[in-house]
Amino acid sequence: MAKTRGVIDEADQPDRWEAQLRKGAVEMAALASLWRGRLYGLEIIRFLENHSRLALAEGTIYPILSRLKAEGLLTSEWVEAEAGHPRKYYSLTETGRQRLRVMAEAWMSFSSGLTELLQPVFEVQETTR
Amino acid sequence: MNAEIQIDSYLTALRLHLGPLTIAEREEIVKEIAAHVRDSAEESGTSVEAVLARLGPANVLAAQYRDGLLIRQASRSISPLVLLRATLRLATKGVFGILVFLVGVFGYLIGGGMVLTAMLKPIFPANTGMWFDGEGHFMSSGVLFPPPGSQAHEVLGVWYIPLALIVGSLTLLFTTWAIRTSLAVSQRWQSRL
Numbered sequence A: 001m002a003k004t005r006g007v008i009d010e011a012d013q014p015d016r017w018e019a020q021l022r023k024g025a026v027e028m029a030a031l032a033s034l035w036r037g038r039l040y041g042l043e044i045i046r047f048l049e050n051h052s053r054l055a056l057a058e059g060t061i062y063p064i065l066s067r068l069k070a071e072g073l074l075t076s077e078w079v080e081a082e083a084g085h086p087r088k089y090y091s092l093t094e095t096g097r098q099r100l101r102v103m104a105e106a107w108m109s110f111s112s113g114l115t116e117l118l119q120p121v122f123e124v125q126e127t128t129r
Numbered sequence B: 001m002n003a004e005i006q007i008d009s010y011l012t013a014l015r016l017h018l019g020p021l022t023i024a025e026r027e028e029i030v031k032e033i034a035a036h037v038r039d040s041a042e043e044s045g046t047s048v049e050a051v052l053a054r055l056g057p058a059n060v061l062a063a064q065y066r067d068g069l070l071i072r073q074a075s076r077s078i079s080p081l082v083l084l085r086a087t088l089r090l091a092t093k094g095v096f097g098i099l100v101f102l103v104g105v106f107g108y109l110i111g112g113g114m115v116l117t118a119m120l121k122p123i124f125p126a127n128t129g130m131w132f133d134g135e136g137h138f139m140s141s142g143v144l145f146p147p148p149g150s151q152a153h154e155v156l157g158v159w160y161i162p163l164a165l166i167v168g169s170l171t172l173l174f175t176t177w178a179i180r181t182s183l184a185v186s187q188r189w190q191s192r193l
Helices: A002-012 A014-033 A041-051 A058-070 A094-128 B002-017 B023-044 B048-055 B058-074 B080-091 B095-120 B157-190
Strands: A074-079 A087-092 B128-132 B138-143
Touching (some): A041 A058, A058 B023, A058 B048, A058 B058, A087 A094, B002 B023, B058 B080, B058 B157, B080 B157, B095 B138, B095 B157, B128 B157
């Protein structure tokens, strides 16, 4: 009962709904940013800003990276940089690559299904213009 | 110089709030956040103050690490205390967590209660059992002081012990499984923006 009410509350607030949607995608996005090679935290944040609309609160990504590492999806190494301090670089493990492939496939089939479903909504918008 | 003091005080607060983690984990996090602050300030030319503001308060950042650890440990644990502690934390975050916490509390009470009554049966044989009335309707079960009146008859006898042990243990097992599964699911939901 209470659960149903919670769902309705969230649906009533488009911003909150969008925030929930983004939350669900952050983990996949963080994994995807490492597909081509290792990056450190700030590079991941910038990568997500530049390649997606996932503008992250900067502190958010670090606990997520720590969790993904604990789950065995990422590894990390400290690398000395010319900046004068070492940076912690993350890369995907084989498990991480597999998980990301599964997530990406699920995401693509889910979103293409929804795009089709939502098509009429856009058509109505165009005809009313 | 002022910037260094700001960074140090932020990191000190972070270290303090990361208390429950091991020293090695804590220092690794602090080192990573320190590198982030320096890189971010240098890269964008913004003040350390602005970079720290974007990171959010040290206690909030630390709480995200702690929650992750708490839930991760609990989703592998079988200790009711560890599991309930994690669900209590989850309960502060929304309806789903509250439901999980309630299911956990009731599950442990019912399961634990049944196991306890099985152990009390040899001590209070007349007060422990499952009673039906003359017409065959269920009246009560468990440990009752005083035992139900003469119109009630106890149907299980010593079989109450294995039966209560099995049902109680299954309830405890199911509760443990339900909490661990919910915690594992919630891990994905908890990633915050």
